[in-house]
Amino acid sequence: MPAAATLACSPDDLSAVAKLVGAAAAADVCAAVDVAAAGSPLAAVLRHLTAASAAAKPAAAAAAAEQAHSTDVVFILFSGYLVFLMQPCCDPAHSSAALDLPLFAAPIHTSVGHVATRICVPNAMTKHQAGFACLCAGHVRVKNAGNILMKNVVDCSVGTLAWYLLGNGFAFGQSNGRANPFIGTGNFALNSVSFTGVDGEGYPQFFFHWAFSAAATTIVSGAVAERISFGTYMLYSCFMSSLVYPVVAHWLWTQWGWLSPLAAAPLFGSGAIDFAGGVVVHTVGGAASLIGVYFCGPRVGRFGIDGSPCRGYRENNSNLIVLGTFLLWFGWYGFNPGSALAVSTYSTAALVARTAVTTTIGAGTGGLSAMLIVYALTKKYDVMALCNGVLCGLVAVTPGCGVIDPWAAVIVAVLAAGTFIAVDHLMLKLRLDDVVSAVPMHLGCGALGTLCVGFFARQQYVEEVYGAPGPAVGRRWGVFFGGDGRLLACQVVALLSALCWVSALLVPYFWVARRLNVVRVPVEQEISGLDASKYGVLTTNELPTKPRTKRAGYV
Amino acid sequence: MPAAATLACSPDDLSAVAKLVGAAAAADVCAAVDVAAAGSPLAAVLRHLTAASAAAKPAAAAAAAEQAHSTDVVFILFSGYLVFLMQPCCDPAHSSAALDLPLFAAPIHTSVGHVATRICVPNAMTKHQAGFACLCAGHVRVKNAGNILMKNVVDCSVGTLAWYLLGNGFAFGQSNGRANPFIGTGNFALNSVSFTGVDGEGYPQFFFHWAFSAAATTIVSGAVAERISFGTYMLYSCFMSSLVYPVVAHWLWTQWGWLSPLAAAPLFGSGAIDFAGGVVVHTVGGAASLIGVYFCGPRVGRFGIDGSPCRGYRENNSNLIVLGTFLLWFGWYGFNPGSALAVSTYSTAALVARTAVTTTIGAGTGGLSAMLIVYALTKKYDVMALCNGVLCGLVAVTPGCGVIDPWAAVIVAVLAAGTFIAVDHLMLKLRLDDVVSAVPMHLGCGALGTLCVGFFARQQYVEEVYGAPGPAVGRRWGVFFGGDGRLLACQVVALLSALCWVSALLVPYFWVARRLNVVRVPVEQEISGLDASKYGVLTTNELPTKPRTKRAGYV
Amino acid sequence: MPAAATLACSPDDLSAVAKLVGAAAAADVCAAVDVAAAGSPLAAVLRHLTAASAAAKPAAAAAAAEQAHSTDVVFILFSGYLVFLMQPCCDPAHSSAALDLPLFAAPIHTSVGHVATRICVPNAMTKHQAGFACLCAGHVRVKNAGNILMKNVVDCSVGTLAWYLLGNGFAFGQSNGRANPFIGTGNFALNSVSFTGVDGEGYPQFFFHWAFSAAATTIVSGAVAERISFGTYMLYSCFMSSLVYPVVAHWLWTQWGWLSPLAAAPLFGSGAIDFAGGVVVHTVGGAASLIGVYFCGPRVGRFGIDGSPCRGYRENNSNLIVLGTFLLWFGWYGFNPGSALAVSTYSTAALVARTAVTTTIGAGTGGLSAMLIVYALTKKYDVMALCNGVLCGLVAVTPGCGVIDPWAAVIVAVLAAGTFIAVDHLMLKLRLDDVVSAVPMHLGCGALGTLCVGFFARQQYVEEVYGAPGPAVGRRWGVFFGGDGRLLACQVVALLSALCWVSALLVPYFWVARRLNVVRVPVEQEISGLDASKYGVLTTNELPTKPRTKRAGYV
Incomplete structure (x- = not known):
């Protein structure tokens, strides 16, 4: 509580106000309102109360607005996090296409590594499973x-x-x-x-x-x-x-x-x-x-x-989908x-x-x-x-x-x-x-x-x-x-x-x-797969260690 | 501030109120309270203050309740999202069973595609890994x-x-x-x-x-x-x-x-x-x-x-688990x-x-x-x-x-x-x-x-x-x-x-x-796998293109 | 509204207060303030208003603090959930190393299951894909x-x-x-x-x-x-x-x-x-x-x-990464x-x-x-x-x-x-x-x-x-x-x-x-893989069923 010396009213006014609202509250009133200027102790008290009442509403509104803002920010950010998480599977068939083709696609290479065109194999997979599987296993990559x-x-x-x-x-x-x-x-x-x-x-x-x-x-x-x-x-x-x-x-x-x-x-x-x-x-x-x-x-x-679609382009990995x-x-x-x-x-x-x-x-x-x-x-x-x-x-x-x-x-x-x-x-x-x-x-x-x-x-x-x-x-x-x-x-x-x-x-x-x-x-790249290192996408994070190995290629 | 004409008190009352609380607040008082009905300017001011004080508390409580409600809704919804995310792995062994069996299960077909009963192979896997793997690769699906x-x-x-x-x-x-x-x-x-x-x-x-x-x-x-x-x-x-x-x-x-x-x-x-x-x-x-x-x-x-359990039914993919x-x-x-x-x-x-x-x-x-x-x-x-x-x-x-x-x-x-x-x-x-x-x-x-x-x-x-x-x-x-x-x-x-x-x-x-x-x-379906297309579950999303291909089956 | 009997003021005081603020509010005033002690009906009203005004601010602050606390708790907990979710992939290459090595690593066993040292195979993978794949398939585990x-x-x-x-x-x-x-x-x-x-x-x-x-x-x-x-x-x-x-x-x-x-x-x-x-x-x-x-x-x-790094140790599964x-x-x-x-x-x-x-x-x-x-x-x-x-x-x-x-x-x-x-x-x-x-x-x-x-x-x-x-x-x-x-x-x-x-x-x-x-x-364990059951990590959750099967090992 401020000392009397800093109050905006005389001791008499203070005691007059205190009679109305008690000593403790009187000090607050006198700290905020000049009793002499208000005209009377009563007017001072009323002005003080009016001002407090007027201030309370916007203060409460401001506090509520701050809480509302915070809640909204939490909501927006966490919603954004969820949206972000959609990225890696923004199309599940997409991911799956990437993930299963190497394992389940029809064989498209000759066994000695030549480039071959992919051809329609509509029934091969069902009839010759064992044979297919062998070929397929040969391209598990x-x-x-x-x-x-x-x-x-x-x-x-x-x-x-x-x-x-x-x-x-x-x-x-x-x-x-x-x-x-x-x-x-x-x-x-x-x-x-x-x-x-x-x-x-x-x-x-x-x-x-x-x-x-x-x-x-x-x-x-x-x-x-x-x-x-x-x-x-x-x-x-x-x-x-x-x-x-x-x-x-x-x-x-x-x-x-x-x-x-x-x-x-x-x-x-x-x-x-x-x-x-x-x-x-x-x-x-x-x-x-x-x-x-x-x-x-x-x-x-x-x-x-x-013009009919060929088999083997939608053999998806349903787990990942x-x-x-x-x-x-x-x-x-x-x-x-x-x-x-x-x-x-x-x-x-x-x-x-x-x-x-x-x-x-x-x-x-x-x-x-x-x-x-x-x-x-x-x-x-x-x-x-x-x-x-x-x-x-x-x-x-x-x-x-x-x-x-x-x-x-x-x-x-x-x-x-x-x-x-x-x-x-x-x-x-x-x-x-x-x-x-x-x-x-x-x-x-x-x-x-x-x-x-x-x-x-x-x-x-x-x-x-x-x-x-x-x-x-x-x-x-x-x-x-x-x-x-x-x-x-x-x-x-x-x-x-x-x-x-x-x-x-x-x-x-x-x-x-x-x-x-x-x-x-290029077509040969498409057939051999986009990840083959000679075409530009690596799947290893090691740089060549030229000075010591004298070998070309990546480790 | 409302014009004087809309105030519920006479100019005299207004000035009397203004003496008590100042001109700005007086207009508010007179807009809300009829001074004549209140009996005196002082009573009008007090009624106005009392009403404002009485209204402030529920207003603040209502604002706090609204914020509380919003926080609860955010909490409930995001908790629900997390619970929903449990679905795809509601039992991890479950997922894993689905995911690894084709790769790691014991071979259960004959190589020419006949249906065979699944039999206990307690030691085959450890003794004949190479052989197993070949068979297994034949059923990688x-x-x-x-x-x-x-x-x-x-x-x-x-x-x-x-x-x-x-x-x-x-x-x-x-x-x-x-x-x-x-x-x-x-x-x-x-x-x-x-x-x-x-x-x-x-x-x-x-x-x-x-x-x-x-x-x-x-x-x-x-x-x-x-x-x-x-x-x-x-x-x-x-x-x-x-x-x-x-x-x-x-x-x-x-x-x-x-x-x-x-x-x-x-x-x-x-x-x-x-x-x-x-x-x-x-x-x-x-x-x-x-x-x-x-x-x-x-x-x-x-x-x-x-009555003893057979091997190969719990060879799970621990990564997915x-x-x-x-x-x-x-x-x-x-x-x-x-x-x-x-x-x-x-x-x-x-x-x-x-x-x-x-x-x-x-x-x-x-x-x-x-x-x-x-x-x-x-x-x-x-x-x-x-x-x-x-x-x-x-x-x-x-x-x-x-x-x-x-x-x-x-x-x-x-x-x-x-x-x-x-x-x-x-x-x-x-x-x-x-x-x-x-x-x-x-x-x-x-x-x-x-x-x-x-x-x-x-x-x-x-x-x-x-x-x-x-x-x-x-x-x-x-x-x-x-x-x-x-x-x-x-x-x-x-x-x-x-x-x-x-x-x-x-x-x-x-x-x-x-x-x-x-x-x-049916038992033959169970053995050959539930996904085989002749039994009712497809893993491709293409419809048959009958008119052009004249072939049976899916593309 | 409390009955008059519980009021802290006489009926006269109550009616005096009621003249100032109306009957309903007067009851509240009298319930809270002793008019006689306050010195006058007016003082009682003012004290009541002052007390209400003084109480409103901390009450609003307390309500806002509670909402702020709740918002913070929601924020901290859900943030913690996200941090927790980082565990399974705390290093994606980590997970991937675990997940792809069995499938894509260079072959390191002899085909009959003997332990062999892993050797540098810098070009084998590109030159002998078919051969590699066969060997690899032999170790799909x-x-x-x-x-x-x-x-x-x-x-x-x-x-x-x-x-x-x-x-x-x-x-x-x-x-x-x-x-x-x-x-x-x-x-x-x-x-x-x-x-x-x-x-x-x-x-x-x-x-x-x-x-x-x-x-x-x-x-x-x-x-x-x-x-x-x-x-x-x-x-x-x-x-x-x-x-x-x-x-x-x-x-x-x-x-x-x-x-x-x-x-x-x-x-x-x-x-x-x-x-x-x-x-x-x-x-x-x-x-x-x-x-x-x-x-x-x-x-x-x-x-x-x-001293040069060998090939095959960073062939990662980029999907999982x-x-x-x-x-x-x-x-x-x-x-x-x-x-x-x-x-x-x-x-x-x-x-x-x-x-x-x-x-x-x-x-x-x-x-x-x-x-x-x-x-x-x-x-x-x-x-x-x-x-x-x-x-x-x-x-x-x-x-x-x-x-x-x-x-x-x-x-x-x-x-x-x-x-x-x-x-x-x-x-x-x-x-x-x-x-x-x-x-x-x-x-x-x-x-x-x-x-x-x-x-x-x-x-x-x-x-x-x-x-x-x-x-x-x-x-x-x-x-x-x-x-x-x-x-x-x-x-x-x-x-x-x-x-x-x-x-x-x-x-x-x-x-x-x-x-x-x-x-x-031990080196032989490292080479044969840490999951081999004889070395201590199982990937099955079945206990041995000794009494009935009389066979060693796990089911």
Whole structure:
């Protein structure tokens, strides 16, 4: 308690105040209020109480805001961690392709090491198992694994720098509090994040969106696996993370984006809803995959002379596919609920939990549906169909997971399973060799899910997520809930715009690469496997020890 | 500040108030209080201050409650994510069995592809390694992997829908705020969750308990691996998720359950304590495994003519077992601490952290104990014993992890290691072919841990978790801490009741299936492997391309 | 509302108060304040308001503190979970070495099972692939996997008990609120944690630091893989977790430690900054690895007669390395941001998020740098270099991740990639057989990163993390930001002290073990593989069934 000498009132005033509120409180009053200036001891007390009352509310609000901020940061960061963990298995069939081919693929070398073309062996495997196995055992090595998996790490390594230097700025940057509707214009290399600042563009968002960017970029790696050249892929990865993906994210996920429902004057008075990346991540990644697959062409021997697909290109290691599917499902809980980017109010907590539920139900329903569809077609239970179905369901609920009901997730996932199987079949008919079915998965189901938002989005959820309509801003919802179709129109526009943008950038890129003849590895390298050390990818970490050994090669 | 015209007092009153508290505050007072009605300017100021003071406390409490809710939701959801991640390795030996058999199992085919019965080859592997390897290489394929792993995904897919439509309602549902002591009666398909509501039956709990349900269901898949038919398993999975498991969860984990310590009048004035699922998950899953193992019968060739187990059925891939053990240990941190379902008070935060510690110590001690026991018996360090010991410790501390001390976890885990080894040995003696030791692990150690709660539960913790005793509700604790044995009696009743319930449902189910001859795959299929495409499980996701190829079979 | 009879004032006073504040509030006033004692109704009202106002602030602060505590506990526990998950792949090359050697290693047995010395086969693999494969297939078994992986589980099992009984006490324990600068002196077996207490030594910290301790201990297991005896390793693990590691943690991370910046009078007025374990975990683990590698000696056949390294010892399974790298990267988000140990203020939330960003950028940059350096040296893209580079970047940013800028992380990671490659090369020159490059990784990059803190630490961040300077406590920062070199001096002292301490304990330990001839497994065991059952590690969990079978050996 301050000494009387420092009090802003005379001893008389102090004792008068003390009569009103007691000695201890009187000292506080006199420390804060000048009794003489207040006019009377009573006025001084009342002023003091009024000031304390006025200060208490914002103080409590500030404390609550700090706690809310912390909870949100924990939520965003841990969600980002989960999204990051999706990288190594961003397409489980992808990983599996890398992991099982050396063990289970049809033999493609002659026994003396000459290069041979891979030929259709439709029945050899079943009829001549013993013979096959001998040949196969002769090639037990990691043919393409180093190259394929390397791309995932490269996506994260190159992609991290590209996102840090450029991508984050193009997506979410601003200058002087403004950005144009097409592209972000600031915060490159995080140069406008205050050192210890707490703002919307800060570190947590950077981290979370970095993980998203890496996920979108990685989608392509599986589709063009086993024949794309490493340099072309690395440059693509850089391009994707720094420009292709960020611009679409800017359109849909910032307050300046021309497609965003958060814009001051959103498109058609609604804006397109892409809660967790159905357009930004999956459609963009799927479209890039389609372009890559088209320009790369099919793997050697993938299709026979009559155009029919050859056997042995989808003999996958189902163990790894199952593990990969579970890891992706796990990571999707960072992806979808995490996209709420906040959890610290009743409303956002309910949103996050509901999103987790729709995601779960979408995954389960998708898997069951795909399995049953394939069973109906073939009378076989197919573990690949089950796993792909789970992922289809997850992709398809992604754009709407925050604004649809659990029962709607069931319907969306069933449609997704059918879409996947149909598009996958179509791709083979068109002789497009998509190693891991990335196009039907991400483009097919991503687009389906995006359109479904236009039908199933519930008004209440839309307003909860994007805010109630105001004088300038309308809110629109799904056609099945009485929406007037404006939201659906926005979804269509968003899809088409994303497809145009990706095509406008990547078609020229791959076209030029093909003209320069750098898009594919040489055919002999493709056949002998991308990891053979003479072609450029090592799987050992030892440098040559020239001085002492005088031998060429690696130790 | 509102204009004077909207104030509820005359200009004179306003200036009188301003004399007391200053002009700025006076406007606020006059905006809120009618000075004339208050009787005097002073009374108006005092009323305003009193009202503000009265409002501040609930406002602060509401803000704190909102933050607490958000923290709890983050905690529950992320704990649920961890529990979900346990699925792919819900029994590591399970995964490993699937993963290594094709590579390391004894050869069971003749070289020309005929079907041969699997025979005991006790010494062949060590004596004729080269020969074995050649034969083995001839069968390097994923014999059962597709089928076995598929069950895990099916548990999640089918189980998700079953839990959504029925299970959650039977477990936690109510109608009109009531439910009977035996089974829940509402909220099927989440139909009574308010759209954006915040209540105990809402989305976070649904999600968390869904993950638990899937875990309980999956336990069986490993025990009956390699011979159960897919249809029988799928139906079992559906049955387990929708009725068997939910009813036991209702008994023990809801305020209406007849065994629950949360009930208004708990059994024996105490109720049974099952903090994280020792009865609900492990005893139920283990008992279901025992029933399944009994009715399925052993794999072909598992036991010799003299009843002794044959070699080659437990040659596991220890790499995957170790990885699986770590993933399960990791997931258990969602399971056990997550079962607190709240973390937003000092008391619950301490509970959660203590639970993480007892879980950790149980795991470490269990592993070390099992390794040393096996070393004492065989003079070998056994990596399988170590890993199984870790899981035993985890299972055994599960029912009591929140109400026992770390040192008690040490004792429980040591007992669990011994129990596992004894029961595992007994199972072989009884010629029960439990592929992954699910029965000794989950039933043996789960029951042990449940009983141990009756000895080691500390009064202070019990009251902290389940609430202090009231006029109608008693609280009982462990016998070793002076409890009077009522808790122990409840634990015994809970165990026996769960066993009876599971038996009452699953024994008829499997009995009928066996009578209908659909419980096992045909013997030739079992021997040639469940994944062979002619028997029904594919590992390729390509549909037949009939129109163009005119060939039968898959591409 | 209390009945009038319990009010502390007369009916007259009550009605007088009611005139001032209304009837409802008057009852509250009278329930709390004695009007007669206060002197007047007005004074009573004012006292009541003053008391309420005075109580509101600490009540709000207490509520906010409780929420902050809960958020911190969630953050610490989940960060600890992630750190724990690093165990199974604490060195991915480690896991991979275990996992691929049996499949891909050069053949080292004669075909009839005799023991043969492993010889240099520099060109055999490329020239005679078919022949190699046949031989290799003859040895398709898990040669060392059980033994190597077992160590990781043992680290967790033994380490858990060692940490519980001794380590935690030596590191963070105190007695009577004091501890000496060298070693902790209390809280052994958690004996001074209050049962439900909330204090700095409690359960969350115990759990988090347990995971750190296990990580430090595990580093060594990879370096000395494939030849250290199990007993020697188990004793080492115990020793490391209970004494070696805890003492260094005490020095740097407690308020009593002589090197700690949190000390009352820190070294050189600054103290050494080790934000997330560059000294405590990585330098200690790396130095222990170097000692272990030196005393164990190289594996049989690792170096040729001329001292050049032989081929076939680094043929790794890149799939598992990539998966392991991603899991470690994932776990590092528990390690580095988690080391903030709090997230519940704006300042700590910013710190945590910034740490996640520097960690990410360090990882990405390290990977890219190492790949490009190796490309420059060999014209090959090397997936091992990429993965090792990622880990190097992570290790090197660890000590400073909370106090450096993202751009500084770029520089540190580039230096780390170069350091790793140089030290790795040097180790081979010195014929030190570090199986998984643990020494260049953890000692090399850990020490580099520790020194870099002395150059790159920013004043603002240092003060944010460790507190502003006071009368007795100075704060120093990086030389490049105008610091005066005292921080750099502290970093050097910390490094050297840690090296001396580890050497002082582990050199005698391994020296004695070598004198006793127990440090390595017998040479014939090393060659035939550590898992061969006659040498002591089983990979089956079945006990012998002596009574019935009368056969020796395991079933």
